[in-house]
Amino acid sequence: MARFAMVMDTRRCIGCHACTVACKVNNELPIEMIYNPVFTHGPNGVFPHVSMTFYPHLCMHCKNPPCVGCCPSGASQQDADGIVWVDQNKCIGCKACIQACPYHARHENTKTGTVQKCDFCKERVREGLEAFCVETCHQRARIFGDLDDPGSAVSQMVKSMHTLQLLPEIGTDPQVYYIVAPGSQA
Amino acid sequence: MKEEHSWGWPIASYLFLGGVGGGMIVVAGLADLAFDRGEAFSLGSLIAGIAIAIGSGLLVFELGRPFQFWRVLSRQKAIMTAGAWMLSFTILTSFAYFSFWPDFSPWRQLVGLRYLVAGINIILGLGVCIYTGILLGSLRARAYWNTPILPVLFLLSGLSTGVAAQALLAGAWPYRGSAADVEAAHAALRSLDLTLIVFEIMVLFLYVVMMRLAAGEVAARIAAKWLAGQKSLSFWGGLVVFGLVAPGLLYLIPSAAAHLAAPVLILIGGLILRFLIVFSDERAELPGESHYYSRLPKPDAPFLKAWD
Numbered sequence: 379m380a381r382f383a384m385v386m387d388t389r390r391c392i393g394c395h396a397c398t399v400a401c402k403v404n405n406e407l408p409i410e411m412i413y414n415p416v417f418t419h420g421p422n423g424v425f426p427h428v429s430m431t432f433y434p435h436l437c438m439h440c441k442n443p444p445c446v447g448c449c450p451s452g453a454s455q456q457d458a459d460g461i462v463w464v465d466q467n468k469c470i471g472c473k474a475c476i477q478a479c480p481y482h483a484r485h486e487n488t489k490t491g492t493v494q495k496c497d498f499c500k501e502r503v504r505e506g507l508e509a510f511c512v513e514t515c516h517q518r519a520r521i522f523g524d525l526d527d528p529g530s531a532v533s534q535m536v537k538s539m540h541t542l543q544l545l546p547e548i549g550t551d552p553q554v555y556y557i558v559a560p561g562s563q564a
Numbered sequence: 565m566k567e568e569h570s571w572g573w574p575i576a577s578y579l580f581l582g583g584v585g586g587g588m589i590v591v592a593g594l595a596d597l598a599f600d601r602g603e604a605f606s607l608g609s610l611i612a613g614i615a616i617a618i619g620s621g622l623l624v625f626e627l628g629r630p631f632q633f634w635r636v637l638s639r640q641k642a643i644m645t646a647g648a649w650m651l652s653f654t655i656l657t658s659f660a661y662f663s664f665w666p667d668f669s670p671w672r673q674l675v676g677l678r679y680l681v682a683g684i685n686i687i688l689g690l691g692v693c694i695y696t697g698i699l700l701g702s703l704r705a706r707a708y709w710n711t712p713i714l715p716v717l718f719l720l721s722g723l724s725t726g727v728a729a730q731a732l733l734a735g736a737w738p739y740r741g742s743a744a745d746v747e748a749a750h751a752a753l754r755s756l757d758l759t760l761i762v763f764e765i766m767v768l769f770l771y772v773v774m775m776r777l778a779a780g781e782v783a784a785r786i787a788a789k790w791l792a793g794q795k796s797l798s799f800w801g802g803l804v805v806f807g808l809v810a811p812g813l814l815y816l817i818p819s820a821a822a823h824l825a826a827p828v829l830i831l832i833g834g835l836i837l838r839f840l841i842v843f844s845d846e847r848a849e850l851p852g853e854s855h856y857y858s859r860l861p862k863p864d865a866p867f868l869k870a871w872d
């Protein structure tokens with residue numbers, strides 16, 4: 379079985395926002411909806427000791443997704459490979475999952491009345507293709523793969539390097555791992 | 565982090581109406597089972613059913629797809645699914661309890677059955693009061709909701725607003741008993757509501773103060789807003805003084821006008837509490853997040869509409 383995850387190598391990210399655009403265009407998102415923004419943290423510090431880090435963002439596809447347990451209609455669900463997604467036919471738009479998500483990864487579509495989110499491009503990655511945001515990243519800052527495969531790049535990076543998860547204290551165990559250069563951590 | 569509130573006034577109003585309705589049927593059920601005074605509170609059960617039905621209607625109205633609302637009943641494991649079933653049953657049993665009282669009721673004589681419905685109403689009423697606190701309190705992403713004291717606060721507020729609403733309605737049609745009995749019931753409601761208010765003030769105090777002192781950074785920031793910031797006027801003026809302390813004092817004054825004003829103030833206070841809570845939904849900021857969102861174009865920026 380696979381366990382999909384992503385590593386963000388912020389040392390490589392140059393903040394070009396190509397992933398944001400590739401996702402919006404290929405997934406045909408409404409103009410106000412962004413699945414994967416790139417946040418700029420900083421500049422921090424006082425010259426000459428300054429740092430700035432770009433944090434590419436997307437749904438964390440948490441191991442304990444709070445957005446799944448709270449869904450009253452069963453639309454919000456997690457597959458065995460870890461991908462969290464919303465069945466648009468079952469979603470009633472109660473927005474409980476938006477309230478449950480600590481990462482602002484869920485978005486209300488005011489036209490359809492449903493809640494949408496990043497699904498790791500599940501149709502593509504299950505066929506062995508790359509997610510649009512990964513495919514477009516010319517700096518290879520987004521590394522996608524299977525944590526259950528010890529030979530995969532994500533497994534080796536998570537195992538061998540110091541990585542951060544966002545808001546780990548909430549207990550969701552997010553499956554997006556950030557590699558942040560020493561000295562520039564948030 | 566500035567962000568649109570996903571839940572707005574329909575949810576806040578529902579939290580209030582659910583609390584009032586739940587509290588009202590608890591009062592009616594206890595009055596019937598423990599003191600044999602159910603008749604004086606029978607109209608209250610009808611109004612409680614209507615209040616919970618309106619609240620549930622607001623919940624449906626707030627959905628993105630209101631006509632798919634039945635799907636909320638379809639999953640067993642979600643708190644909201646349990647709540648939706650409970651609300652549906654409570655509306656029915658509130659109306660059922662009322663139906664034992666009017667002259668034209670064919671089952672007026674079935675006292676045993678009425679006691680059963682009264683008992684069920686007490687359990688469901690308490691459940692409706694507490695459930696919303698569990699729903700909000702279980703959302704770990706929302707620091708100011710994620711505390712075990714929230715269901716306690718909602719329970720006390722639901723009961724005290726329910727008692728207040730019953731105080732306004734006690735002795736109305738279809739009650740046929742003596743006026744002296746109604747006066748005794750009113751006196752009992754006043755002392756009960758006063759007790760509940762005292763406990764509610766203490767729990768509210770503990771809630772806000774512990775959020776300020778012992779919770780994380782986000783919750784502490786919101787508590788500071790309540791105590792001395794943007795929301796302090798609604799909190800101190802609207803909720804504490806106007807909605808809790810003033811009605812408590814009015815209950816102590818032996819005057820008919822004061823006894824009419826106090827329950828009204830308590831109901832308004834209950835509504836203010838729900839609005840304060842629902843709009844205190846901030847979450848922890850991700851690194852660089854607020855800077856990013858502050859730079860996005862406003863939804864009405866002309867260039868966003870240029871290709872429509």
